[in-house]
Amino acid sequence: xxxxxxxxxxxxxxxxxxxxxxxxxxxxxxxxxxLNTARSVDRYxxxxxxxxxxxxxxxxxxxxxxxxxxxxxxxxxxxxxxHPDLVYxxxxxxxxxxxxxxxxxxxxxxxxxxxxxxxxRAGVYGIANELSLSQELSLLRYLxxxxxxxxxxxDPKFNRERIAEAKAYSKDVGLTLVEKSIDNPVNDExxxxxxxxxxxxxxxxLVSDPGILTDRDRVEGIFQAADEAGKPVYAYSEVFIGFxxxxxxxxxxxxxxxxxxxxxxxxxxxxxxxxxVQFPAGSNIILDACHLAKLNTEYNPDALDSVNRLLGCH
Amino acid sequence: xxAESKHRTRWLRRRAWTAAALCCAAATAPAEDAVFFFxxxxxxxxxATLKTAFDTYLAxxxxxxxxxxxxxxxxxxxxxxxxxxxxxxxGWHYGxxxxxxxxxxxxxxxxxxxxxxxKILSAKDVADVSALKGVTVAGTGSxxxxxxxxxxxxxxxxxxxxxxxxxxxxxxxxxxxxxxSFGMAQAAISSEASLQKLAAINPKQHSQLKPLAQSEKxxxxxxxxxxxxxxxxxxxxEILEDMDKKPEGVTxxxxxxxxxxxxxxxxxxxxxxQLRAP
Numbered sequence: 001x002x003x004x005x006x007x008x009x010x011x012x013x014x015x016x017x018x019x020x021x022x023x024x025x026x027x028x029x030x031x032x033x034x035l036n037t038a039r040s041v042d043r044y045x046x047x048x049x050x051x052x053x054x055x056x057x058x059x060x061x062x063x064x065x066x067x068x069x070x071x072x073x074x075x076x077x078x079x080x081x082x083h084p085d086l087v088y089x090x091x092x093x094x095x096x097x098x099x100x101x102x103x104x105x106x107x108x109x110x111x112x113x114x115x116x117x118x119x120x121r122a123g124v125y126g127i128a129n130e131l132s133l134s135q136e137l138s139l140l141r142y143l144x145x146x147x148x149x150x151x152x153x154x155d156p157k158f159n160r161e162r163i164a165e166a167k168a169y170s171k172d173v174g175l176t177l178v179e180k181s182i183d184n185p186v187n188d189e190x191x192x193x194x195x196x197x198x199x200x201x202x203x204x205x206l207v208s209d210p211g212i213l214t215d216r217d218r219v220e221g222i223f224q225a226a227d228e229a230g231k232p233v234y235a236y237s238e239v240f241i242g243f244x245x246x247x248x249x250x251x252x253x254x255x256x257x258x259x260x261x262x263x264x265x266x267x268x269x270x271x272x273x274x275x276x277v278q279f280p281a282g283s284n285i286i287l288d289a290c291h292l293a294k295l296n297t298e299y300n301p302d303a304l305d306s307v308n309r310l311l312g313c314h
Numbered sequence: 315x316x317a318e319s320k321h322r323t324r325w326l327r328r329r330a331w332t333a334a335a336l337c338c339a340a341a342t343a344p345a346e347d348a349v350f351f352f353x354x355x356x357x358x359x360x361x362a363t364l365k366t367a368f369d370t371y372l373a374x375x376x377x378x379x380x381x382x383x384x385x386x387x388x389x390x391x392x393x394x395x396x397x398x399x400x401x402x403x404x405g406w407h408y409g410x411x412x413x414x415x416x417x418x419x420x421x422x423x424x425x426x427x428x429x430x431x432x433k434i435l436s437a438k439d440v441a442d443v444s445a446l447k448g449v450t451v452a453g454t455g456s457x458x459x460x461x462x463x464x465x466x467x468x469x470x471x472x473x474x475x476x477x478x479x480x481x482x483x484x485x486x487x488x489x490x491x492x493x494x495s496f497g498m499a500q501a502a503i504s505s506e507a508s509l510q511k512l513a514a515i516n517p518k519q520h521s522q523l524k525p526l527a528q529s530e531k532x533x534x535x536x537x538x539x540x541x542x543x544x545x546x547x548x549x550x551x552e553i554l555e556d557m558d559k560k561p562e563g564v565t566x567x568x569x570x571x572x573x574x575x576x577x578x579x580x581x582x583x584x585x586x587x588q589l590r591a592p
Contacts, residue, residue, distance in 0.1 A: 054457075135492055142488060142515045172518050252485050259498065262450055262480045271448075274497060281452060281493040282484040301564070302511070305571035306486045308360045310367065 030085040030268040031059040033078065035098055037091025037111075038066040043253045044090050047111055050257025051088065055264060065093055072100035079105060085268055088260060099124075106267050110260045114210070115277065125267065125276050127259050130208055130236055131251055132279040133166040139249040139283060140234055141173040143303050144203065144292075147232070151178045151201035153193055153222075155185050155211025162207070185211045187218065194222065198229035203297070206235040206245070219243055232295050238286055241311075246295065248286040252308075255282025284308050347550055348399040351382040352389035353535065353570075354455040355404065355487075360569070367566045375553050393417075397540040400550050402570075405430075405533025406463075408589075416541040419589040420551050421575040423535035425507060429576055429585075433529040434509055435467055437501035438494050443468065443475070443526045449500035450480040452490035457481045464503060467529040488512065495519040501526070507571075535570055536589070 032055065039045045052060060061082060063070055070078070075097060079087070088108045089095040095109045099118060109115065109126035131139075140147065150170065154163050163179055170177040178200050180193040190212065198204065204226045206213070213219055223243045226233050232246035241248055259281055266273050285306060290313035292299055304310065349368065361382040368380030381399075383389035386407070393401055393415060401417065408419060422429045440446060453460045460483060464476045482499055484490050487508035493499040495516070502523075513520040537554055539547040557563030558574035567573060578589050 132496060135496060138492060138515055138519075139488075142511065173516050252489075255482075255484055255489075258483055262482050265480055278498050279496060281482060281496075281498040282486075282489050284485070301568045304565065304568035306488055307569070308363065308485070310363045310565075310569065312367075 029058065030264075031061070031082060032264065033082065033084045033087045033105075034060055034062045035070075035075075035087065035089045035094035036062065036064050037089075037093040039064045040066060041091070044111055046253045047090050047257040047260070050254040051261045051264075054258050054261030058268075065091075065097070070097070072097060075101040086264055088264065108260055108264055108267065110256050114208075125263055125273060126278075127256050127263070128277055128279050129251070130280070131249060131283060133162055133207060134169040135279060135283070136205070136207075136234075136236060136249050137166060137170055137173055137175060137177075139285065140203070140205070140247070141175060142306070143247060143249075143285065143287060143299055144232075144234075144297060145300050146298055147203040147234075148174065149176050149178055149201045150203055150205050150234075151180070151197045151231075152205045152207055153180050153182060153185075153190065153197065153212050154207060154209050156181050156183060158209050158211050159207060166207075182212065185214070187221070190218065191221070191225070194225045198225065198231055201231060203246075204231050204233045206233060206240060208236055230295055232292060232297050238284070241286055241288070244291065245286075246288045246291045246297065248284075250284045250286075251280035252282030252284045256280050258282075286311065289313075346377045346379045347547070348379050348381045348396075349402060349550070349554070350389065350392055350396075350399050351380065351402045352384075352386060352407070353402070353404050354386065354407070354459045360485075364566075364569055367562075367569055371557070371562050371566055372553070376549065378550055378553070393540075397542050398546070399539075399543070400547060400554065401538045401540075402535055403538065405536055408533070408536045408538065412589075417538040418541055418544055419536050419538045419578050420544075421537035421555060422533050422578060422581065422585075422589070423537075423570065423572040424574045424576050425534060425572050427573075429534055429581070430531040431505050431507060431534055432531045433463060433467060433503050434506055434525050435464070435501060435503050435527040436491075436494070436509065436523040436525045438522050438524070440500070440524060440526065443472065446479070446501055446526070447475060448478045448480070450482050450498070451501045451503060452482045452484050452493040452499035453503040454484060454487055454490060457483055460503065463529065467503065467527050488515075491519075491523065494523060533585075533589070535572060537575065 034048060036044055036048050039048065061084065079101060084105050086108055087098050087105050089098040091111050092113055095112045095118060098107050107124045111129055112126065113129055115126060115128060140150065152163065167177045167179060178197060180197050182189050182193055220243060223233060227244060233244065234247045235245040237250050238248050259278060263273055263278065286309040287299060287307045288311040289299065290311060351364065361384060364382050365380050372378040372380060383392065390411065437446060451464065460481045461476055464479065465473050468476060482493065484493060487504040488511060490502035490504050491508060491512045494502045509520065537551065539551065555575050555577070557567050578586050
């Protein structure tokens with residue numbers, strides 16, 4: 001069953017029929033409000049499609065916020081009228097709106113950039129938008145086993161704990177993390193840190209850090225410095241392939257939708273998940289074999305069956 | 315010297331086959347024969363990479379294209395409608411359809427010297443299989459495929475247990491194993507080889523995973539040809555068989571998780587018999 005919220009305009013989600021393929025017949029029936037920030041954005045659309053495929057048989061009330069004038073009061077009305085068992089927000093705008101509404105239904109989110117910046121509340125569950133740093137290090141070890149000295153720049157305001165965890169974990173996978181903390185990441189500080197860091201490392205690791213990756217110029221500067229030093233860059237988003245990253249390990253978007261569905265099924269069964277927020281379980285790996293060859297960095301050929309996109313020199 | 319001579323003989327034989335195939339194709343068949351591929355354990359979006367890599371490899375060798383599928387029914391429809399081509403599929407899938415289709419298995423994929431693999435159900439902090447009731451199990455492939463595999467692995471007496479699982483489909487085996495290590499799933503079903511890879515990446519995580527059940531051994535990827543195309547398809551089969559002799563061919567094999575191919579007729583009798591269509 002699929003229903004549309006009456007406030008939505010422009011004939012929302014035409015043909016959005018549920019696919020019951022994945023249901024085992026044992027899932028509890030439930031009613032879920034899905035708030036999607038923008039279905040025209042591929043990653044949001046794919047996430048919702050996978051979620052719906054997995055949740056076939058549930059009543060879904062969907063709202064595409066880019067085609068709707070739904071506000072917090074409207075969402076409160078919707079929740080009061082429909083009594084959903086769960087509100088699932090896809091994207092930051094949807095999550096912000098769900099947070100502003102006072103409805104008592106449990107909330108689930110995904111595709112929210114830096115979800116930690118939002119107020120933490122009980123009854124809110126989600127899938128993080130990035131792989132954990134430990135996952136990223138494991139995948140690096142798997143794909144580029146000879147790149148063992150890994151350099152990372154970070155702003156302690158955003159990443160002190162995460163980098164400390166990553167440093168402890170790096171030993172488990174036989175890597176040496178060479179980290180540079182920059183308290184005041186203005187351009188000169190970043191340039192100086194890179195000059196000091198690059199000669200000590202085999203690969204530069206870009207982590208999600210709004211203090212370091214402030215704008216396009218900063219990102220270009222970091223890639224240029226790495227290139228001049230002949231060091232490959234390992235990044236967390238495919239956006240960085242365009243800047244010259246040799247290896248990217250990003251979350252697999254459809255898996256995020258499936259994970260959200262698995263979490264939703266637990267919540268509908270009134271099971272308390274082991275963790276309120278999970279890291280993405282699926283990875284999307286892009287390896288630029290051409291660039292790595294130019295930098296004399298070998299990849300693990302036995303890991304190629306795990307690579308989603310292999311970029312050659314053609 | 316003997317090897318060189320053998321290589322040259324094979325090259326001449328392939329040229330002759332190719333010439334014959336081209337001659338016949340011009341009169342009666344589509345311009346290109348295809349290598350069709352479907353493996354439920356492959357990551358769907360890696361198919362673009364596979365297609366580019368194989369098309370680039372095959373183009374100078376003859377009028378061949380690579381055609382991957384991400385939906386089993388579409389692959390089987392192509393098989394039913396098109397008798398010209400080589401069909402690559404998993405040993406598990408071949409076992410299911412060989413009775414229905416006139417297909418001959420000609421090559422079996424080999425990895426690290428082995429052409430058989432088994433799947434292992436492993437979990438962290440769990441004493442035995444019965445403790446898995448209601449947990450999330452991660453693995454590669456569609457949910458239907460994973461549930462069938464889990465039921466085969468755990469046996470008929472555990473079907474209710476499998477029905478209680480929340481199955482999480484992930485793009486690759488290594489994701490499934492890491493999902494357990496990092497707490498996104500409580501158990502994973504993966505190949506034995508992937509567990510060994512985890513042992514190489516992170517021995518500590520590997521030691522925390524307890525194998526709880528294992529499937530029967532199954533063949534890795536199998537290359538098959540429709541019986542009516544066996545003779546005409548011989549040059550294409552030979553091109554695939556020889557992939558491990560060229561660096562680009564080796565890279566493409568690695569994308570499939572293989573090191574090379576082995577002729578079915580060279581396998582020991584029990585295995586070649588198992589692959590023979592009824």
